[in-house]
Amino acid sequence: MESNSSPRLPHLHYVLIQTDSKRTTLAQQSGLFTPNHITRENGFRIHHIESSQRRIHHFIAQRALRKRGKRANSHTFEIHRLPDEKCSAFHKLGWDSNNFVYRVQLVPIEGTPAKFINELPPQQPGTTALPSSTNEVVARVSNVEAILNEDVRVENEVAAMCLVRDALGSLDTMLVPDVFAWGRPTSETPGWIIQEFKAGVQLDKAFGNMDPETQQKIQKQIARVFKLIQDCLLPASIVGYGGLAFAKSGEIITGPTPIPCGGPFKTLEDMYAQMMRYQLDDSKTSPILNGWDDEMQKRLDRFLAEGIVPLVRDNSVARQTFVHGDLDTYNMLVDPISSKLTAILDFDLSHIASPAEEYFYSLTNLGSMLAGPFDDNPDEILLRKCLLEGYDKVDNTFGGDEGGKINWIAARITDHEFIQAGVLRPSEIKGCGELANLKWFLEYLSPPYFHMPRWVEGHKQEFIDKKKQAIRSTIEKYLDHWRF
Numbered sequence: 001m002e003s004n005s006s007p008r009l010p011h012l013h014y015v016l017i018q019t020d021s022k023r024t025t026l027a028q029q030s031g032l033f034t035p036n037h038i039t040r041e042n043g044f045r046i047h048h049i050e051s052s053q054r055r056i057h058h059f060i061a062q063r064a065l066r067k068r069g070k071r072a073n074s075h076t077f078e079i080h081r082l083p084d085e086k087c088s089a090f091h092k093l094g095w096d097s098n099n100f101v102y103r104v105q106l107v108p109i110e111g112t113p114a115k116f117i118n119e120l121p122p123q124q125p126g127t128t129a130l131p132s133s134t135n136e137v138v139a140r141v142s143n144v145e146a147i148l149n150e151d152v153r154v155e156n157e158v159a160a161m162c163l164v165r166d167a168l169g170s171l172d173t174m175l176v177p178d179v180f181a182w183g184r185p186t187s188e189t190p191g192w193i194i195q196e197f198k199a200g201v202q203l204d205k206a207f208g209n210m211d212p213e214t215q216q217k218i219q220k221q222i223a224r225v226f227k228l229i230q231d232c233l234l235p236a237s238i239v240g241y242g243g244l245a246f247a248k249s250g251e252i253i254t255g256p257t258p259i260p261c262g263g264p265f266k267t268l269e270d271m272y273a274q275m276m277r278y279q280l281d282d283s284k285t286s287p288i289l290n291g292w293d294d295e296m297q298k299r300l301d302r303f304l305a306e307g308i309v310p311l312v313r314d315n316s317v318a319r320q321t322f323v324h325g326d327l328d329t330y331n332m333l334v335d336p337i338s339s340k341l342t343a344i345l346d347f348d349l350s351h352i353a354s355p356a357e358e359y360f361y362s363l364t365n366l367g368s369m370l371a372g373p374f375d376d377n378p379d380e381i382l383l384r385k386c387l388l389e390g391y392d393k394v395d396n397t398f399g400g401d402e403g404g405k406i407n408w409i410a411a412r413i414t415d416h417e418f419i420q421a422g423v424l425r426p427s428e429i430k431g432c433g434e435l436a437n438l439k440w441f442l443e444y445l446s447p448p449y450f451h452m453p454r455w456v457e458g459h460k461q462e463f464i465d466k467k468k469q470a471i472r473s474t475i476e477k478y479l480d481h482w483r484f
Contacts, residue, residue, distance in 0.1 A: 367411020
């Protein structure tokens with residue numbers, strides 16, 4: 001959760017109301033927005049203009065606002081390249097809980113003097129000039145209600161895209177979108193990115209309808225991409241662990257993590273120790289937890305003081321590794337005709353850690369996410385055993401029902417293709433299982449849904465109390481396992 005001292009912007013939900021050749025008007029469902037604020041970067045302008053209040057009768061806003069009998073502000077939200085192009089259409093793209101993502105169509109503005117083309121401001125780090133033939137881009141506007149570090153998340157994402165763009169340079173198709181401009185958040189506007197539009201369909205929506213041969217063809221491509229990401233050569237300017245940022249010189253350096261906990265960190269164990277401190281502090285801000293009880297807190301404090309650093313040191317590979325943080329089929333696009341990947345997207349959670357961490361955050365739909373040892377789903381426990389020991393050493397008479405949580409066929413093929421591509425797998429990474437234990441333990445210390453008013457309001461107190469007790473019991477299992 002964000003610090004109470006940091007400025008907090010309202011949660012913006014936009015609904016398309018009107019589109020013409022000059023502007024796209026969006027209704028704001030909730031909150032207020034500072035009018036007439038303009039930011040310029042790389043010749044782009046994001047411009048929010050407040051118009052008169054009026055009753056909205058359209059789409060979701062119609063139902064939400066009519067039910068409450070309220071009025072909403074209507075805003076113009078223009079994104080265009082200065083001085084010669086302007087937004088002509090605006091379409092929301094898919095679902096992203098951390099950002100508002102739009103496909104923006106551009107048209108030339110008639111009568112723009114050619115001389116102004118050479119008067120664009122200098123390029124920002126991590127960007128490329130917009131090709132003159134471009135007629136559409138993607139606008140990503142940060143959702144400030146996401147539990148991310150708003151001050152650094154956009155810069156971190158742009159820097160991460162630079163690294164992976166270079167890492168995937170040997171592929172026939174460039175899968176990482178170019179970035180044309182980006183803006184850090186201000187007291188009046190959230191952070192944003194203007195990036196290249198990539199054609200294709202979302203892989204998670206198409207994968208289930210593909211025949212096995214096509215699925216394996218795509219999994220082979222994913223394995224190659226993952227191998228290249230694992231082997232990403234980090235510049236000497238990236239020292240230690242944490243998030244990513246740009247130095248004044250434009251070099252990519254280590255910075256604070258996008259998931260709030262500080263940084264950069266000299267060692268991996270320093271990063272994990274700070275993650276635990278942050279989670280413990282965060283637990284005190286939850287109305288459900290209000291911090292852990294004295295008995296539990298003493299055990300946690302002792303583990304933090306004596307256990308976590310040697311645990312990480314003894315169960316990790318001292319190798320800086322780029323971690324995408326959300327590498328999965330819902331963040332990949334594929335050409336439905338050729339069955340070739342066309343894009344790798346969403347670098348919101350990218351950071352520098354070790355070879356193990358990608359398996360804690362990513363690859364769920366591909367059957368390669370490593371769960372904790374106390375997961376209440378038997379399929380997850382079996383998958384964990386397969387990933388840590390190898391499928392050839394585990395009884396492969398899988399008991400999961402068809403349509404269950406694990407797609408065992410996809411999981412086996414993914415593992416096979418990872419082997420063929422030379423991907424470093426959990427069974428080959430020192431201490432991967434123990435480090436996964438620590439990751440999930442830290443999650444339990446301050447579950448994000450305990451901070452969400454909507455989740456709390458949607459459940460009866462009896463259910464919440466049982467949930468809290470179950471989480472406490474799981475934390476005890478971890479501490480018992482580590483003898484603390």
